[in-house]
Amino acid sequence: MVELRTLLCRLSEAFGPSGYEKAVRTIVREEIQGAVDRIDVDTMGNLIAFKAGAGAEPRLRVLLTAHMDEVGFMITQVKKDGMLSFKPVGGVDPRLLLGKRLVIGENRLAGIIGAPVPHLQRGEAANRVVDLDDMAIDIGAADEKGALGKVKVGDYATFATGFSVLCEDAGWPTVRGKAFDDRAGCAVLAALLKRERLPVDLFAVFTVQEEVGLRGARVAAHRVHPDAAFALEGTLCDDLPRPPDEDSTPVTRLGDGPALTLMDRSVVAHPGLMALLQESAAAEDISIQYKAPGLGGTESGVTHLAHAGVPSATVSVPCRYIHGPAAILNLNDLNATVQLMDATLRRITAQDLAR
Amino acid sequence: MQQLAKRLAEAFGVSGFEDEIRHVIREEIDGLADEVRVDALGNLIAFRKGRGGGKRIMFAAHMDQIGLMVSHVDEKGFMRFTNVGFVYALASWGGQVRFADGTIGAIGVDGRADPRHALPELRDYFIDVGAGSKAEVKQKVGSVDAFWPGFVAQGNIWFSPNLDDRAGCVALVQTLRQLKDAPIDHDLYAVFTTQEEVGLRGATAAGYALEPDLAIALDVTLTGDIPYASPAMEVGLGKGVAIKIQDSGMIGHPVLNARLIDLAEAEGIPYQLEVLQGGTTDARAIQVSRAGVPATALSVPSRHVHTPSQMVDQRDVEAAVRLLTAFLRRPIVL
Numbered sequence: 134m135v136e137l138r139t140l141l142c143r144l145s146e147a148f149g150p151s152g153y154e155k156a157v158r159t160i161v162r163e164e165i166q167g168a169v170d171r172i173d174v175d176t177m178g179n180l181i182a183f184k185a186g187a188g189a190e191p192r193l194r195v196l197l198t199a200h201m202d203e204v205g206f207m208i209t210q211v212k213k214d215g216m217l218s219f220k221p222v223g224g225v226d227p228r229l230l231l232g233k234r235l236v237i238g239e240n241r242l243a244g245i246i247g248a249p250v251p252h253l254q255r256g257e258a259a260n261r262v263v264d265l266d267d268m269a270i271d272i273g274a275a276d277e278k279g280a281l282g283k284v285k286v287g288d289y290a291t292f293a294t295g296f297s298v299l300c301e302d303a304g305w306p307t308v309r310g311k312a313f314d315d316r317a318g319c320a321v322l323a324a325l326l327k328r329e330r331l332p333v334d335l336f337a338v339f340t341v342q343e344e345v346g347l348r349g350a351r352v353a354a355h356r357v358h359p360d361a362a363f364a365l366e367g368t369l370c371d372d373l374p375r376p377p378d379e380d381s382t383p384v385t386r387l388g389d390g391p392a393l394t395l396m397d398r399s400v401v402a403h404p405g406l407m408a409l410l411q412e413s414a415a416a417e418d419i420s421i422q423y424k425a426p427g428l429g430g431t432e433s434g435v436t437h438l439a440h441a442g443v444p445s446a447t448v449s450v451p452c453r454y455i456h457g458p459a460a461i462l463n464l465n466d467l468n469a470t471v472q473l474m475d476a477t478l479r480r481i482t483a484q485d486l487a488r
Numbered sequence: 489m490q491q492l493a494k495r496l497a498e499a500f501g502v503s504g505f506e507d508e509i510r511h512v513i514r515e516e517i518d519g520l521a522d523e524v525r526v527d528a529l530g531n532l533i534a535f536r537k538g539r540g541g542g543k544r545i546m547f548a549a550h551m552d553q554i555g556l557m558v559s560h561v562d563e564k565g566f567m568r569f570t571n572v573g574f575v576y577a578l579a580s581w582g583g584q585v586r587f588a589d590g591t592i593g594a595i596g597v598d599g600r601a602d603p604r605h606a607l608p609e610l611r612d613y614f615i616d617v618g619a620g621s622k623a624e625v626k627q628k629v630g631s632v633d634a635f636w637p638g639f640v641a642q643g644n645i646w647f648s649p650n651l652d653d654r655a656g657c658v659a660l661v662q663t664l665r666q667l668k669d670a671p672i673d674h675d676l677y678a679v680f681t682t683q684e685e686v687g688l689r690g691a692t693a694a695g696y697a698l699e700p701d702l703a704i705a706l707d708v709t710l711t712g713d714i715p716y717a718s719p720a721m722e723v724g725l726g727k728g729v730a731i732k733i734q735d736s737g738m739i740g741h742p743v744l745n746a747r748l749i750d751l752a753e754a755e756g757i758p759y760q761l762e763v764l765q766g767g768t769t770d771a772r773a774i775q776v777s778r779a780g781v782p783a784t785a786l787s788v789p790s791r792h793v794h795t796p797s798q799m800v801d802q803r804d805v806e807a808a809v810r811l812l813t814a815f816l817r818r819p820i821v822l
Binding site: 380381382395396401402403404423425426427428437438440441442443444486488 | 503504505526527528529530531557558559560562563568570571572629630683686689690692693694696697
């Protein structure tokens with residue numbers, strides 16, 4: 134578990150907004166290169182690791198995707214006063230941004246998203262969410278000239294949150310960090326590759342640009358042309374205190390195990406793969422949960438439409454507060470996701486892919 | 489044909505869960521194709537080999553229907569749900585639904601929603617199967633259901649929540665029947681597609697796999713013959729098959745459309761020209777498949793689409809079948 138935690142820590146702290154995943158790719162490569170047979174990087178920056186199966190030929194080709202990119206920001210203008218205008222890269226909630234620490238570029242230039250002084254807020258303005266377009270990043274520069282020495286238009290920024298261990302209890306080992314969507318999936322995938330060879334041919338793709346429209350996975354699925362595909366994700370989790378009279382199911386719950394997607398906005402899970410995941414979980418005594426249907430979308434949305442169609446399913450690690458400056462996950466969920474995928478890929482046959 | 493319509497309209501097949509309708513159609517087309525297969529997305533692909541010298545033609549009718557998916561079962565056994573495909577919140581209150589196992593439910597509205605003063609949203613509703621507690625409910629998170637009752641005919645008019653697109657499926661099955669023992673030059677792929685209502689997904693995969701020379705989708709379209717139809721639209725119920733000029737997802741291939749119009753004129757088949765301002769069909773996905781496919785759609789006009797009381801006129805379905813059959817019997821130059 135310590136090994137998995139260290140891996141997640143490394144991945145979480147790497148700088149990798151959509152379109153600028155180089156640093157994450159380097160870490161992934163270092164982590165897995167001894168454990169796979171071949172590594173390629175495609176034109177978009179997807180890292181495609183191949184690990185041949187140990188089973189008899191013909192072997193199934195299974196695609197596993199986890200996206201390296203995280204939500205972030207791009208500098209769009211350096212203003213006269215040295216403040217930086219920006220656009221979000223991927224979906225971020227403006228309500229979470231004011232006063233947050235950022236790092237800009239690979240050199241990790243420090244900045245914060247400027248906020249009006251609370252003492253000076255009056256009336257309606259005090260209750261309004263500031264528009265993204267009215268926010269700016271402050272790097273402490275005296276003016277435009279001072280800022281231009283350090284940054285330029287097109288530079289990326291991400292949240293600056295470091296990784297920390299919140300709870301060491303073996304029954305509830307929680308950690309905090311940024312970019313768990315989807316460095317959690319990357320950690321699961323890297324950990325899976327480090328394990329014993331599976332019966333199937335594995336194409337483990339650490340993808341790019343998921344947060345801006347599933348772009349990396351689209352071309353990766355076309356290139357790999359797999360028999361089946363699984364997206365490994367960090368997904369939303371809202372198991373927070375509720376009003377006492379409210380009877381509802383959270384989207385996912387921390388600590389309840391990997392969350393299987395029945396249907397989201399991008400895909401209806403392949404029934405054979407769902408049954409296989411359920412059977413594998415039951416056989417290995419891994420507790421699973423179902424993500425509340427109808428919400429979000431994952432790379433299965435594009436893999437299942439590749440070529441003439443590919444049976445696809447999504448397995449996720451619940452993460453509270455994803456797409457925000459810091460998220461919380463339970464390492465037991467992360468570990469159980471590795472176990473579940475291992476168990477599933479040891480059982481998968483062509484039979485599971487039939488309709 | 490009405491019997492076929494009833495059978496297809498009453499079969500269960502919410503997007504992504506098309507097992508029952510696929511099975512029913514498979515029975516109905518038994519013996520009408522040289523080869524029938526099911527692909528990774530569940531599309532039912534019936535291939536009818538031509539005599540040669542013709543085109544490779546794809547006809548697509550989607551067999552999925554819109555529906556609801558359970559997202560939460562509360563302690564009393566009431567089920568909250570999300571939509572599968574586009575469902576009007578407005579048309580859902582008091583509706584009846586049926587699960588794949590036959591369980592019937594009513595759609596009730598949460599007392600906090602105050603529907604007399606504000607339009608409820610889907611989240612304000614629940615499905616009530618008459619259970620006394622959660623323990624009595626067989627359904628769980630992920631169970632899907634569709635609006636019910638399935639089908640009623642009154643003269644030439646069919647009423648059903650599922651005519652989108654079981655009307656198109658009827659037309660495609662009927663076309664295959666017409667072709668029985670009547671050889672044509674063209675290779676025909678009659679595809680009953682899946683997951684159209686959630687994003688033309690089945691047709692995306694099938695269009696890629698089949699790589700046809702041309703494609704025609706069979707679907708329903710809206711009509712402009714209801715009081716104060718907005719936006720205004722020329723298509724009317726019972727006025728013939730509609731030839732797709734344009735919808736919000738595609739522009740019908742002009743040469744294909746000209747061919748269909750000429751044929752309809754020559755054969756005296758009632759037709760109308762369709763410009764639809766909201767919605768699209770499988771033809772859109774096929775049209776942009778690979779390097780592009782000449783594609784259009786033939787539509788059966790339908791009132792009250794995506795509500796529990798869709799209506800079509802059987803004579804429009806018949807016109808579609810006549811036009812498709814006439815189209816297949818002749819050489820095609822694109």
